Amino acid sequence: MATESTATAPKGDALDAGVLKVASVVVLGAIMAILDTTVVNVALQKLTIEFSTSFDVIQWVATGYLLALATVIPVTGWASDRFGTKRLYMLAIVLFLAGSMLAGAAWNIETLIVFRVLQGFGGGMLMPCGMTILTRAAGPQRIGRVMAVLGVPMLLGPIGGPILGGWLVDAVSWRWIFFINVPIGVVTLLLSWRLLPKDAPEPAGRFDFVGMLMVSPGLAALIFGVSKVPSAGGFGAVEVWLPVLAGLVLLAGFVVRALKVANPLVDLRLFKNRAFTIAMVTMSLFFVAFLGGMMLLPTYFLLVRGETTLHAGLLLAPQGFGAMIMMPITGRLADKVGARKIVLPGMVLLVGSMAMLTQVTATTPYWVLLSALFVMGLGMGCTMMPITTSALQTLQPKDMARASTATNIVQQTAGAIGSAVMATILAALLAGKFGVPTAQGQLAATAAILNPASHEAATGLAADAFSTTFVWSLVLVVLCVIPALFLPKSRPAAPAVSEDGDEITPPVLVH
Structure with a gap:
């Protein structure tokens, strides 16, 4: 007999103890998945030496994980309905744990890549499944606050990962960048079993197997091709345009088919919701503009300023502090006012901080850089999660x-x-300044900077390249303002209210 779960959102907007318990489990899972990605990235050089292999081969430690992530994400929505979110979330943790333990024990590069793919299958389900559990538990009127909670690991992962990874690789062993997940994963698994609300499988329709054969390989091929752009030196290389083209053809075919079949793997009918569509467009431009810009910062500290990986991670900390200050405030506001009133001021902060970075040189004072990063963190706290909140606030729990x-x-x-x-x-x-092909730009700059005879001139040239790249990032951030202008300017409609004044929230089924 189905009954109503205690996880159903109570009257009022405050996050109750039940929701906070669910949030703690989901955040632990998110921290594990996001930290793992950034921790591994800083260890690639060490792994190249450890396994006596080439950098092209070792990149598959990161690429294999990313492709597994892309392959499994499209299936997660259907599987959440079919098997229940709690069961799927616990399965994702088990897969991630197994992949972590095996990767830490890997005996050659081939086994390490295979075990990273296993990790990716688990990691790909953790975030979407965890987000579903949390938003269902909180209810539509409190999505802003729970998104603010979920946003903390998303923002701190890229900052804490290099610090933790650098320390583990230098002071302990590269194997511990994987073993560190084991205690976190075991705790998360136990808490998931005890604290997550039970939910019965729902009618999910027939599995869209043909759709899976289109969207999962299509997404993986697109991301793989795009990830090869920097090493190939541009979009003209065969290893870039061929998988990108194949991925786009498969995804386009999926879109055409998904609009005709009854139960597509990814429900494109969600885009009939105007608020959801505008938020997705804004989010797309935001992630292209901002995550690309974020990638430049640690490289600047490492290449131009000669910092260690650990110090570069520490120098990025003001960004996280700014986001941590702003996220609880914007999370509360997102449940009371329209996303536009939060996101647009955040865009102004991002534009201002990015404008400061367009002026970087090889000798820019650190207090200027850290101030820009802090302001950038404030802007991130005003934008990333409120955009996601705007996408989800007007949807039904079943969606x-x-x-x-x-x-x-x-x-x-x-x-x-x-x-x-x-x-x-x-x-x-960099290639233009050092007179080499595009694919060799960063290598040439590194060699010139390490040479004492050319160090001073090379750091100046490299800094000029970074400042110009930040101009492009600034232009893309400014473009994000256009769709942000169409985000909701007022709070979404409140849920229906029963005669006795209680909120009517859809029941969560237990068995």
Whole structure:
């Protein structure tokens, strides 16, 4: 007999103890998945030496994880409905844990890549499934606050990852960048079993197997091709345009088919909701513009200023502090006012901080750089999660699993494109200044900077390349303002109210 879960949102807007318990579990899972990505990135050089292999091969440690992530995300919405979010979330943790333990014990580069793919299958389900659980537990009128909670690991992961990874690789062993997930994962699994609300599987329709054969490989091919842009030196290389073209053809075919079949793997009918569509467009441009720009910062500190990986991570900390200050405030506001009133001021802060970075040189005072990063963090706290909140606030609880899947697909794809675009622009500018092909731009700059005879001139040239790249990032951030102007300017309609004054919230089924 189905009954109403205690996780159903109570009357009032405050986050109650039940929702906070659910949030703690979801945040732990998010921290585990996001930290793992950034921690591994700083260890690639060490792994190249450890396994006596080439950098092209070792890149598959990161690329294999990313492609597994892209492959499994589209299936998560259907699987959440079919098997229940709690079961799927616990399965994702088990897969991630197994992949982590096996990767830490890897005996050659081939086994490490295979185990990273297993990790990616688990990691790809953690974020969309966790987002679905959290938004269902909180209810539509408190999505802003729970998104602010979920946003903390998303923002701190890129900052804390290099610090933790640098320390583990230097002071302990590269194996511990994977083993560190084991205690976190075990705790998360136990808390998931105890604290997450039970939910019965819902009618999910027939599995769209043909759709999976189109959208999962299409998304993986697109992201793979885009990820090869920096190393290939541009979009003209065969290893770039061929997978990108194949991915776009598969995704276009999926879109045409999804509009005709009854139960598509990714529900494109969600885009009939104007607020959801505008938020997705804004989010796409935001992730292309901003995540690409964020990628430049640690590279600037490492290449131009000669900082260690650990110090570069510490220097990015003001960005996280700014976001942490602003997120609780904007999370509360997102449930009371329209997203436009929060996002547009955040865009102003981002534009201002990015404008400061367009003036960087090889000797820019650190207090100027850290001030720009702090302001940037404030802007991030005003934009990233309120945009996501705007996408989800007007949807029905039954749509949350499919909407979370669509949101994560947009974030992964746009983030990969943004990083590739900014890396390519930077490589091209460095190549022009050092007179080498685009694919060798960063290598040539590094060699010139390490040479004492050319160090001073080379750092100046490299800094010029970074400042020009930041101009491009600034232009893209400004473009984000256009769709942001169409975000809702007022709070979404309140839920229906019963005769005795209680909120009518859809029941969460238990078995």
